Amino acid sequence: MQFELKLPEIFNAADYFVDRNIREGRGEKIAVLCEDRSLTYSEIQERVNQFGNGLRSLGIRMEDRVALLLPDTEIYPQAFFGAIKMGAVPICLNTLMRPKDYKYFLNDSRARVLVVDNSLLNCIDPVREDFKYVENIIVVNGKGAENDLAFSEMISQQPPDLEPAPTSPDDACFWLYSSGSTGQPKGTVHLHHDMVYASETYGKQVLNIRENDICFSAAKLFFAYGLGNGLYFPFSVGATSAYLPGRPTPEAVFDMIQQYQPTIYFGVPTLYGYLLEQEGEMNGLRLCISAGEALTPEIFKRWKERFGLDIMDGIGSTEMAHIYISNRAGKARRGSTGQIVPGYEARIVDENFHDVPDGDVGTLLVKGDSAAAYYWNKHDKTKETMMGAWLNTGDKFYRDEEGFFYYVGRTNDMLKVGGIWVSPIEVEACLMEHPAVLECGVVGTPDAENLIKPKAFVVLRESYKPSPELEKEMKAYVKKALAHYKYPRWIEFVDELPKTATGKIKRFELKNGNA
Structure with a gap:
């Protein structure tokens, strides 16, 4: 179905998602709830403006990148839309990564500013000397190294009004990094x-x-x-x-x-x-x-x-x-x-x-x-x-x-067993119907003749214990429900499955034996 979005030539996403709510009378409506705190749309707008002005005071210009390494709190919309409103481009960084990953993200993106929560500084400190382009680190909920800026102090010194940057609908707006399950994460540029x-x-x-x-x-x-x-x-x-x-x-x-x-x-x-x-x-x-x-x-x-x-x-x-x-x-x-x-x-x-x-x-x-x-x-x-x-x-x-x-x-996850394609998703769905299975992952593994056959890694529910009898029972269960060639020739019981930050099973690690 075709859908045409009609936007003006000058368009700023922060104005649409934040300021428009004020213009339409929702200024006193609660925008964000977090722990024991709540902020209205008017309060969010004021802090968006202050953060945008704070970036300008640091010499940040339109299209400069601003990396965000933050947990989900009321600060996120302030920093995200504050950067967008003044014309910069926020980059949303995964908080579950390792120091070497942040070195890659920040050098690859050439971000000039990093906004980081105090609780995540331990992921930054080991590699901060390796950042090639970061000029300012802004710390939320605390103070970092000597030259770092405190988020609360920075915005408190800024005026609460800010005109949206004259961006277009097709200007770069924000980045997300792909999960990198098949190589280095890719900076994905959205408009x-x-x-x-x-x-x-x-x-x-x-x-x-x-x-x-x-x-x-x-x-x-x-x-x-x-x-x-x-x-x-x-x-x-x-x-x-x-x-x-x-x-x-x-x-x-x-x-x-x-x-x-x-x-x-x-x-x-x-x-x-x-x-x-x-x-x-x-x-x-x-x-x-x-x-x-x-x-x-x-x-x-x-x-x-x-x-x-x-x-x-x-x-x-x-x-x-x-x-x-x-x-x-x-x-x-x-x-x-x-x-x-x-x-x-x-x-x-x-x-x-x-x-x-x-x-x-x-x-x-x-x-x-x-x-x-x-x-x-x-x-x-x-x-x-x-x-x-x-x-x-x-x-x-x-x-x-x-x-x-x-x-x-x-x-690249499909298996060819006996010349016939097998979907690991289908085998996993069948195993999940067994009362003992909490979750599972299926990959292809070579047998003694170096032919690919399905292998299942299974996390059991708390009331079940691994045993040869249970493994035999699960194989028979799949044989009865699916075509014979689809059943897992091996079942390995594990405590947990390796996953990406988005919750997807890392099948390549299972293939490499890293369960």
Whole structure:
């Protein structure tokens, strides 16, 4: 379905997501809830302006990069939109990485300013002497090294008014780094109109987000998924965001639900699985959203049985800013990723980029105007992935006659067993239906004849213990449910699975024996 976004030639995303709420009379509406603190849209606007003025006082100019290494608190929208409003480009950095990663991010991006929370300075201090371009480090909630600036002191000295920089809808607005599961992370450059496009399509036409919603995202703001969930979707309509600074453990999630009574909850499949293992309630929710990796039919079924709520599974990417295929409220289909989001188009193609018939597996291409402009300093990778108006997701899908999409796996995750393609997702979904399995990952492993066969790494529920008998039982379970050649020849019981920061299983580590 075509969707045309009409924006003026001079357009600043911070003006749209922050200042517009003031102009439309929502200045006293609560924008952010965090721990025992709450800020209205007027208070957010004032601090956005002060931070933008603070950057100007440091000599930051339009299109300069400003890196953000922050937990989810009320500071995030202030720094993110403050940088955008004065014309700079914020870069959302993953808070779960290591010092060497931050050295790479900051030198690759050439960011001139780093805004970092005091709790994360230990990740910066070992490599700060290696930063080639960082001129100022601004510390939130404390004071760092001698020449670092304190965030609170910096903004307190700045005026509360700031005119938006005269950017265009097609100027660089913010960066996100890809997870780097197949190489070095890539700086993904998004434009000023991208967040608006995602808000007008998925935000309004799938979530039906409205002013009285309270949004809580277990996925953090530095993820593409979390940034929409917890920041620009609620800000697009003057809704409220509830922030959890710490880890989204099941206990913490249930506490957030009880404390803030959100109406929309955004999670990932792994966390949905762990929540089902704990005591707690999900009262007050109208929507539960999942993305990040495929939601198994078993988790969907058990969630519905326990809480009476469908999980609306969807798929998005860093490159497309947010979700472009999704289930709908009241029409969620178990095992399916859903249907195309209005405003986006999708094709499933073979190795020659010819469309395949419904029911056939191929590579998913997607098209929509929230797509990133390019990867920073990755020309070949940009050409490989961003094929004109179409983006090559690298994901294997098939589509049924009703337009529902089904995820099969990543292109490089598919297994060829006995000359026949096997999806690890299908085998994992089958194993997840066994009562002993909490989560699992399936990869290809060579047998004694050096032929590839499926191997499963399984995390058991607390009430089960590893044993040869249980392994034999699980193999028989898969043989009965799926074609014989798909069953895992080996099952290794592990305490946890290696995952990316977005919750995706690191299959390449499982292949290398790093469970």
